[in-house]
Amino acid sequence: MIGIVNYGAGNIFSLTSALERQHLPYGMVNTEADLDKYTHIIIPGVGHAGAAMKKLEDTGLVEPIKALKKPVLGICVGMQLLTAHSEEGDATMMNVFPLQTRLFNKDQGIKIPHMGWNNIDHKNNPLFEGVENLTQFYFVHSYFIEYNPTFDIATANYGMPFSAAIHKDNFYGVQFHPEKSGIAGEHLLKNFSNLKQ
């Protein structure tokens, strides 16, 4: 069963609805003890990354999450929380991935936020099993995670290549919103729920 980290950063109704459509059972993680109840953990997140990190710290869940050995998926700002630092609010993050979350550069002739459906070039990670390469997913964000070949499992392009998905050990992050990405997104959530411990 999937546990959703409930730390008050954004609305999770769309995520729980997507899980329900896939008949994936879920519950809420409010305390460290709750983490033991679930086989898979999702960290959602919308809004300001620095503020989200502060909220997560207030729950006391940062270290317990970092110590987990079960599959963990960060979505959007939830993914950015897993990096070392975000330019949004100049915030120190969880540092699961030694990566930087940076602001898109409008001098490259791109509009900010990056909003809409963009192709991803994925590297056959189990998270993307059955998802055709270059499928479009729904993105909405102004900050991005720098491309790094060690952790990147899917790349998107917006002015420059950036990481649409990352992976390290049992930790996964996706910048797009699988709960809003049509059938492909629902498929990805299902794949996550099938990842082995």
Place this chain on the structure above:
Amino acid sequence: MLSKRIIPCLDVKDGRTVKGVNFIDLKDAGDPVELAWQYAQQGADELVFLDITATHERRKTMIEMVKSVARQLNIPFTIGGGITTVQDAEALLNAGADKISINSAAVRNPELIEELAKNFGVQFVVVAVDTKLVEGRNMVHLNGGRLITELETENWIRKAESLGAGEILLTSMDHDGTKQGFDCGLLNTITQMINIPVIASGGAGKVEHFIEVFEKTGVDAALAASVFHFGEIPIPDLKQKLKYHNIPVRL
């Protein structure tokens, strides 16, 4: 590559979609959930629901509808109509809306844009602008084009961006309902002027109009109502034709 978005717009009254909708296999054309699901199946990239309810029950009915839609729909959607406070917006966010669209409330109280952006992020805030050409100047109008304001469209949009709008939904009242094509001149001016996404609205009558607006202007999305509702332009056909013209779309 970021795709150009195709957005059907649905009018909602008392929790029911209004205006005739002519889908062959639709059981209940007034059911926003079924209609939304059908559009998602057809390949719509996003939906806009415009609430035109005028009764006191409006808020409650709308929240229930948004929840029902969010439960079923796997693409993003925006809610517009009657949002005047941060509390209104928050209730819609918690019910599952991805974005809210504000129009006259933003004109009357521009700080609302700033407050919404600060509380929920710029990506949540769409500022809808209805514009009409008056004596050679593009002027912002309210109440579906019936009420002129003192704001020049270009200036107002620039201000909305600086206050924290994440996207502009620009409807040309001169083109709306004519089916003669989008206002490409103004849309091009606006997209060159600002650095946030723009949705073109008003004037779509045939596939060529969509090709034209994406080829001649920098808009990110095109919105239409009747041509989709009456099946005049099936979305899969539209997207195939856009792709044929090398316009990036999600298929």
